[in-house]
Every structure is written in structure tokens, then in C-alpha cells.
Amino acid sequence: MKDYNGFSGKQRERAQRWLNKAWTAGQLARPIECVACGQTEGVIQAHAEDYSEPFRAGVTDGFHLCIICHAMVHARSKSPKAWRDYRAMVEVGGRAKVMKSNQNFLGATAQFVNRPITADMFDWGSPPARRALLEIEVSQDEAAERIGLSSDAAERSSTAAVDPQSN
Numbered sequence: 001m002k003d004y005n006g007f008s009g010k011q012r013e014r015a016q017r018w019l020n021k022a023w024t025a026g027q028l029a030r031p032i033e034c035v036a037c038g039q040t041e042g043v044i045q046a047h048a049e050d051y052s053e054p055f056r057a058g059v060t061d062g063f064h065l066c067i068i069c070h071a072m073v074h075a076r077s078k079s080p081k082a083w084r085d086y087r088a089m090v091e092v093g094g095r096a097k098v099m100k101s102n103q104n105f106l107g108a109t110a111q112f113v114n115r116p117i118t119a120d121m122f123d124w125g126s127p128p129a130r131r132a133l134l135e136i137e138v139s140q141d142e143a144a145e146r147i148g149l150s151s152d153a154a155e156r157s158s159t160a161a162v163d164p165q166s167n
Contacts, residue, residue, distance in 0.1 A: 007051040018055040031064030036132040037090045039066035042098040049139040068096040071108035073136055085117035087133045094122035
């Protein structure tokens with residue numbers, strides 16, 4: 001694993017091993033629904049912004065995300081426009097269409113980061129109760145400040161939601 005959010009790849013691997021053991025032992029339930037978009041089909045993974053020890057439920061597995069939301073979270077600094085557009089679609093009820101080709105990080109990145117985000121890439125429902133993608137963005141920016149990196153969260157999070165019918 002790569003370094004992320006001020007935590008080394010080795011620390012992130014330790015956290016993943018802890019999660020795997022907790023899931024196998026039945027101490028934590030495996031993720032079954034994306035907290036960002038509500039997706040229940042396809043791959044659902046645990047994402048953390050905080051990998052500090054002691055590892056614990058609700059922090060080390062703080063965000064259960066579908067593979068597409070997870071890939072977008074990790075690609076947000078590389079493609080801010082795709083991130084903003086994707087997050088805006090999710091916040092108004094978009095749920096990325098699950099396809100065999102987008103059920104791994106490379107496929108999800110190819111489909112959603114490397115081309116324009118459009119309404120036809122989503123199934124539509126009610127907006128999510130929790131704005132998890134914004135929570136992740138804000139916590140990332142707080143972490144960046146903690147480790148001395150600059151942040152432009154205020155500008156990114158003030159971007160108005162995209163009207164899915166206009167794309």
C-alpha cells in the first residue's frame with residue numbers, strides 16, 4: 001500500500017490486517033452498503049482517513065464505500081474536477097452503475113476519473129442521508145493541515161451541486 005493521509009503504507013497494511021482478522025472472527029460486520037451513495041451491489045470496502053493505533057471500529061473502518069466511491073476518494077487529488085462532479089452527482093442521489101469492468105480500482109478509475117462525469121453513468125434515487133464524501137474530503141484537509149500540507153477545501157466544498165439533468 002502507498003502512504004496516505006500522513007500514514008505510511010506499512011501502517012495502513014497493519015490496519016488492513018486488523019480489519020481482516022476482525023471480519024474473519026466475526027467481531028466486525030463486513031461492509032455491505034456504501035455510506036456515500038447507498039450502493040449494495042458489487043464490491044463494498046472499508047476506507048479510513050485515520051490509521052493510528054489502537055485500531056478500532058468506526059475509525060479504522062470509518063467509511064464503508066463501494067469500489068467506485070473508494071476509487072474516487074483516492075483519485076480526488078489527481079483529478080479535482082472529476083471528484084467534484086462525482087461527489088455532486090452522489091449528493092443529489094446518483095449511484096454509479098455497477099459493471100463488471102468497474103469492480104476494481106483500475107476499472108473504476110478508468111471509467112470515472114479519466115473521462116467526464118455524466119448523469120447516464122448513474123442510477124438515480126434519493127439523496128443519501130449522510131454526506132460521506134464531503135466528510136472524507138474535510139477530514140483529509142484536516143489531516144493535511146496536521147502534517148503541514150496546504151489545502152483548498154473551502155473552494156472545493158463550496159462548489160455548487162451539479163444538476164444531473166444538465167449533463
